[in-house]
Amino acid sequence: MRYLFIDRDGTLIEEPPDTQQIDSYEKLRLLPGVISTLKWAQQVGGYQLVMITNQDGLGTASFPDEAFWGPQRLLLDILASEGITWAGIHIDRSPAASPSFYRKPSPLLLLPYVTGAIDKERSFVIGDRVSDMELACRLRLRGLWLPNPLHPRGLPPAIAPFVEEVPSWAEIRRVLESVLFTTRVHRRTRETDVCLNLTLYGRGATQIHTGIGFLDHMLTLLGYHAGWDLTLEAKGDLHVDSHHTVEDVAIALGQALRNIQADKRGIHRYGQSAEASTPIWRALPMDESLALVAVDLSGRGYAHWEVALSEGVGSIAPALWKHFFETLAREGHFTLHLWARGAEGHHMVEALFKGLGRALREAFRRSYDQPTVPSTKGVL
Numbered sequence: 001m002r003y004l005f006i007d008r009d010g011t012l013i014e015e016p017p018d019t020q021q022i023d024s025y026e027k028l029r030l031l032p033g034v035i036s037t038l039k040w041a042q043q044v045g046g047y048q049l050v051m052i053t054n055q056d057g058l059g060t061a062s063f064p065d066e067a068f069w070g071p072q073r074l075l076l077d078i079l080a081s082e083g084i085t086w087a088g089i090h091i092d093r094s095p096a097a098s099p100s101f102y103r104k105p106s107p108l109l110l111l112p113y114v115t116g117a118i119d120k121e122r123s124f125v126i127g128d129r130v131s132d133m134e135l136a137c138r139l140r141l142r143g144l145w146l147p148n149p150l151h152p153r154g155l156p157p158a159i160a161p162f163v164e165e166v167p168s169w170a171e172i173r174r175v176l177e178s179v180l181f182t183t184r185v186h187r188r189t190r191e192t193d194v195c196l197n198l199t200l201y202g203r204g205a206t207q208i209h210t211g212i213g214f215l216d217h218m219l220t221l222l223g224y225h226a227g228w229d230l231t232l233e234a235k236g237d238l239h240v241d242s243h244h245t246v247e248d249v250a251i252a253l254g255q256a257l258r259n260i261q262a263d264k265r266g267i268h269r270y271g272q273s274a275e276a277s278t279p280i281w282r283a284l285p286m287d288e289s290l291a292l293v294a295v296d297l298s299g300r301g302y303a304h305w306e307v308a309l310s311e312g313v314g315s316i317a318p319a320l321w322k323h324f325f326e327t328l329a330r331e332g333h334f335t336l337h338l339w340a341r342g343a344e345g346h347h348m349v350e351a352l353f354k355g356l357g358r359a360l361r362e363a364f365r366r367s368y369d370q371p372t373v374p375s376t377k378g379v380l
């Protein structure tokens, strides 16, 4: 079970600078991105949502129950209208001056969750105060911290390793996508040793070292245009030739793509060279060269190669380039069509890699409006 333990004031909704209490409907304002991120987290990410909030002196004359529950119910109704529901809502009413045993950062209210079946690697505490991050530390979970200017305070060094500072809910979604859709592959044979780490929804940041400069360049382009964070280290028997290294890089990368397709809910499935409304714009030009790349995350490995490459590029022969893409599609369990024409082999191969990146980016795009597997069979 994956959980998001989420603070309320200053995290889900704005905190009024004067009273720091949401005690009227006029003060209820959601933070940007809350609804879309929670909806995605619940429907695509499979997260259970738990609200945990300190409401100082709730039920006393300074903060009567009726002033709190109206805005609270409205908040829950707004979220429910988008299908966002809560596995638990926990409110501590004690004042900060005389805290109860249950008041954050006490973890007591959350113990039933964290002592049960919980995926601690992918569960988070989300909050705007250092006390929220102290709660994360006590639960031995990672904290996502939306710093609130109303409560300027540095993180104590002891809890800093548990905390990632995030500027917005959009960034929270990126972090969740990163932890849900990251895979590592290490493949060692007598001919090569390939180790890679792939984050599907990343920032296009790559570190590639295969010992073949041109292949590094191509994989860098692929990762950038696919929007992946990709680190890849390959040590191969280049004293023989480049065949084993090129082939085994394709195998490892294909296995990573296969791993990451374990959950296909909400994916777009199909992708072409670029995102546009008319087919002609989906071609990917590179100076005099033109490439068309189409993929289907079908679960079946297949490649069709129609590339007029007459000479080796980057010390890699045309047949080996074809083998690279065929291996990638077979190991990655996806259908791949490649077409390219041009006068310069470098440009043609480059256009193919860029086009593949764009096509895979589109195919892996996810929609929380339809968090189902896009097939009449119900499975891919």
Ligand SMILES: [Mg+2]
Pocket: 007, 008, 009, 010, 011, 127, 128, 129
């Ligand atoms: Mg707060």
